[in-house]
Structures are given as structure tokens and as C-alpha cells.
Amino acid sequence: MAKARIATVWLDGCSGCHMSFLDLDERLLAVAEQAELVYSPLVDFKTFPDEVDVTLVEGAVASEEDLHKIKKIRAHTKTLIAFGDCAVTANVPSMRNLVGKKAVLQHAYFELATLDPQIPTLVVPPLLDRVRPVHDVVKVDVFLPGCPPSADTIFAALVELLAGRMPDVPALTRFGK
Amino acid sequence: MSPTMTEATVVTLKIDDREISARSDQTVLEVAWENDVFVPALCHYEGLGDVGACRLCLVEIKGSPKLTPACAIKVVQDMEVITLSERLQKYRRSIIELLFAERNHICSVCVSNGHCELQWLAQKLGVDHIRYPYLYPKVSVDASHERFALDHNRCILCARCVRACDEVEGAHVWDLLGRGVDTRLISDLGTPWGESETCTTCGKCVHICPTGALFEKGKSVAEMVHARPRFAAMARVRNNSGR
Ligand code: SF4
Ligand code: SF4
Ligand code: SF4
Ligand code: FES
Numbered sequence: 451m452a453k454a455r456i457a458t459v460w461l462d463g464c465s466g467c468h469m470s471f472l473d474l475d476e477r478l479l480a481v482a483e484q485a486e487l488v489y490s491p492l493v494d495f496k497t498f499p500d501e502v503d504v505t506l507v508e509g510a511v512a513s514e515e516d517l518h519k520i521k522k523i524r525a526h527t528k529t530l531i532a533f534g535d536c537a538v539t540a541n542v543p544s545m546r547n548l549v550g551k552k553a554v555l556q557h558a559y560f561e562l563a564t565l566d567p568q569i570p571t572l573v574v575p576p577l578l579d580r581v582r583p584v585h586d587v588v589k590v591d592v593f594l595p596g597c598p599p600s601a602d603t604i605f606a607a608l609v610e611l612l613a614g615r616m617p618d619v620p621a622l623t624r625f626g627k
Numbered sequence: 628m629s630p631t632m633t634e635a636t637v638v639t640l641k642i643d644d645r646e647i648s649a650r651s652d653q654t655v656l657e658v659a660w661e662n663d664v665f666v667p668a669l670c671h672y673e674g675l676g677d678v679g680a681c682r683l684c685l686v687e688i689k690g691s692p693k694l695t696p697a698c699a700i701k702v703v704q705d706m707e708v709i710t711l712s713e714r715l716q717k718y719r720r721s722i723i724e725l726l727f728a729e730r731n732h733i734c735s736v737c738v739s740n741g742h743c744e745l746q747w748l749a750q751k752l753g754v755d756h757i758r759y760p761y762l763y764p765k766v767s768v769d770a771s772h773e774r775f776a777l778d779h780n781r782c783i784l785c786a787r788c789v790r791a792c793d794e795v796e797g798a799h800v801w802d803l804l805g806r807g808v809d810t811r812l813i814s815d816l817g818t819p820w821g822e823s824e825t826c827t828t829c830g831k832c833v834h835i836c837p838t839g840a841l842f843e844k845g846k847s848v849a850e851m852v853h854a855r856p857r858f859a860a861m862a863r864v865r866n867n868s869g870r
Binding site: 597619624 | 731732733736737741746747749754755761
């Protein structure tokens with residue numbers, strides 16, 4: 451049987467969910483027997499492949515770039531997992547929604563700047579007006595809350611998905627866990 | 628027992644097809660819990676008067692097309708109660724999701740993370756994401772009290788604090804002001820809690836709060852563990868009712 455093709459992506463999150471993924475430790479080998487990591491911040495492929503079976507999405511949708519990426523990822527993914535609280539609820543990144551994009555940029559690039567204060571327009575992607583959970587933008591197939599979801603939770607969910615079953619998420623994790 | 632109270636009788640009823648006997652002065656919710664039947668509830672608290680505010684305890688009563696809050700209805704002879712159905716679970720999940728959407732619940736940085744009834748019920752009812760748009764209301768934190776703080780971001784307006792302070796402590800510091808999503812918990816007619824002339828700093832409201840809205844100062848993320856007061860037991864001792 452051909453190996454399942456797995457991807458992980460990192461939008462507006464702290465990378466904690468990816469660290470938790472690495473915490474699978476030797477269980478990564480068990481996953482590698484059944485699946486191949488075809489795209490991830492942890493490996494060196496530059497473009498998102500055409501056909502991916504399972505994509506774990508860490509982080510909320512906060513910038514134009516996040517929005518562009520997640521739409522492309524959705525179009526090329528069979529099972530999309532909102533991976534961790536930032537992806538599921540927008541979590542800490544969403545706290546800027548209380549004050550608005552302008553206030554945040556003003557604070558970061560003017561009030562805290564010591565040299566040549568300005569809002570960058572090159573290289574850094576423009577922020578969206580609101581930080582949004584992934585399912586607010588594209589269809590999500592599995593929600594895996596947790597901040598970050600534990601390695602045990604990730605492993606249990608992946609085992610189920612690779613076997614073609616839906617994981618029983620509330621038995622594994624919750625918001626904030 | 629006060630002379631105006633009529634004597635309770637023993638009734639038999641069915642909860643999820645199970646024959647159960649109860650006293651006629653008990654609510655459906657009390658009887659369900661006494662018999663280890665799970666019915667979710669947030670505004671009910673043993674020993675406080677029920678107000679039917681959260682609607683989470685909805686059950687089906689045979690013969691009635693309406694859903695009924697179990698905390699607001701007394702048991703009667705031959706009543707048939709259904710506590711678990713697709714329809715009920717659907718409404719319960721929606722209520723939980725609306726509570727999350729209505730204020731700013733960031734569990735990962737909340738004082739009550741891991742010790743919160745809202746969070747626990749979300750998991751128990753299978754709420755793994757919120758389908759409604761978050762409102763992100765700009766609400767405040769009142770940290771003017773010397774020992775406690777009120778974070779409106781986490782308040783679900785269950786009014787447990789209002790009743791604990793009024794019915795048990797006898798201070799009546801808290802009230803709810805406004806209507807619908809604009810409702811806010813206020814102390815002493817809308818003055819900062821720290822300036823309250825009525826608060827005795829007993830901590831009852833803090834420890835009865837189901838969420839991280841009321842907490843002890845100095846508590847950091849996940850550190851606010853509530854010591855749930857046993858009001859019902861206290862009341863029994865006080866009234867020496869022997870129940
Ligand atoms: S009050 Fe409960 S549900 Fe709300 S953020 Fe805190 S832990 Fe989460
Ligand atoms: S500390 Fe006691 S008196 Fe003060 S508001 Fe809370 S319940 Fe009322
Ligand atoms: S502060 Fe706590 S107990 Fe009081 S209404 Fe809000 S959630 Fe309920
Ligand atoms: S517990 Fe019955 S309405 Fe809240």
C-alpha cells in the first residue's frame with residue numbers, strides 16, 4: 451500500500467504545536483512507516499504539493515499570506531486538521547481583535563520603535579483586519595484543540611486517521627489543554 | 628419548617644425509562660443528579676435559589692412539545708423525563724458555543740484553565756470548535772478590590788455570584804445591569820468593587836464562579852482552583868431542618 455502523504459503548516463502560532471509534534475520522539479518512526487512527510491517547516495520542500503492526504507495546520511489566519519496559503523492548502527488536501535487552539539479558536543493571536551489592527555501596528559512600529567519608525571510594506575505580509583480561526587476561512591475536517599495538543603493526542607489522532615477512522619477528539623483533548 | 632410550606636410527598640417518576648422515587652418539593656435537576664443522571668448545568672448551584680438563566684439543563688418531558696429547564700420544574704407523579712437525545716445535545720452544544728462566542732475566552736492564558744466548568748462542559752458535550760462568529764466585546768477587568776478581581780472577558784452571566792452574595796452572605800453586592808449581550812455584572816450599583824461599602828471580602832462569589840471571571844489576585848494561568856462552598860449543607864445546619 452502506498453504511504454499516506456502528510457503535511458504540516460505553520461500560520462499565526464508560536465510553533466509550540468510543531469514542538470509537540472516533534473515530541474512524538476520514537477513514535478515518529480511508527481508514523482514514518484505509514485506516512486511520508488511531504489511538506490512542513492521541519493523539512494525542506496519549498497512549495498505545497500498537489501496531493502496531500504492529511505495536513506496539520508498550526509496557527510490562526512492573521513495575514514494576507516496566511517489567507518493565501520490556507521486556501522491553496524485546502525484545495526490540495528483531503529483531510530485538513532485544525533491543529534491546536536490558535537487554529538481552532540484563534541486563541542492568543544485573536545487578542546488583537548479587541549483593539550484592532552491599527553492600534554497593534556501603531557504600538558509595535560511607532561511606540562516601541564527607536565529608529566526610523568514606519569509600518570513595513572516590503573517582505574512582511576500585511577495583516578488582516580481580524581485574526582480568524584481556520585474554519586472561518588476554509589472547511590476544516592478535524593479539530594484538535596489544545597495549547598499545544600500533547601504528543602499523545604497527536605499520535606492517537608494520527609493513528610486513527612491513517613487507519614481511515616475519525617478520532618474521538620473530546621476523549622483526547624480540550625481547549626487550553 | 629415554616630408553617631406556610633406544604634408537606635412534601637413521595638412521588639415516582641421515570642428518568643430515561645428508569646423508575647425513580649423523589650420528594651415532590653425537588654426539582655427534576657436535583658433528582659437527576661441525586662440518581663447519577665448527567666444533566667449539564669451552569670447557573671444552578673446546590674443551596675442557592677434557581678433562576679433558569681443558562682438553559683443548559685433543558686430536558687424533554689413526555690407529553691410536552693417544549694424543552695423544559697430541569698432546574699425550574701418540580702417533579703410530579705408519573706412524570707417521564709428524557710435527559711439525553713439528539714435534539715437536546717444539539718441545543719446544549721449551541722448554548723456552550725454561544726457562551727464562548729459572546730465574551731473573550733482564551734483558555735490557554737486563563738486563571739481557571741483546567742478548573743473551569745464551561746471548559747469542562749464543552750469537552751463533555753463534544754464542543755471542539757465554535758461555529759458562531761466571535762463577538763470580541765471590549766470589556767474591562769475590575770482589579771480595584773484588594774484581594775479579588777473580576778474579569779468580564781470570562782463572565783457567562785450565570786448570576787451564581789449574585790445569589791451567593793445575596794442569599795448566603797446577605798451583602799447583595801452584585802447585580803446584573805442591561806439586557807441580552809450587553810448585560811454586565813455590576814457591584815454596588817455600578818461602582819468599582821474595591822470601593823464597595825457592602826462587600827465583606829468573604830470570597831463566596833469568587834469560589835462559586837464557574838469560570839475564571841472572579842478570582843483571587845496573585846493567581847496566574849491555571850492557578851485559580853475554586854474551593855466550592857457547600858451552601859446546602861450550611862443551610863441545613865443553620866435551619867436544623869434535619870433533611
Ligand atoms: S473561563 Fe473557562 S472557558 Fe473561559 S477562558 Fe477561562 S478556562 Fe477557558
Ligand atoms: S466577597 Fe463576599 S461580600 Fe464581597 S462580593 Fe463576594 S460574596 Fe459578596
Ligand atoms: S462572575 Fe462568575 S459567577 Fe458571576 S455571573 Fe459571571 S460567571 Fe457567573
Ligand atoms: S441550570 Fe437550569 S437553566 Fe441553568
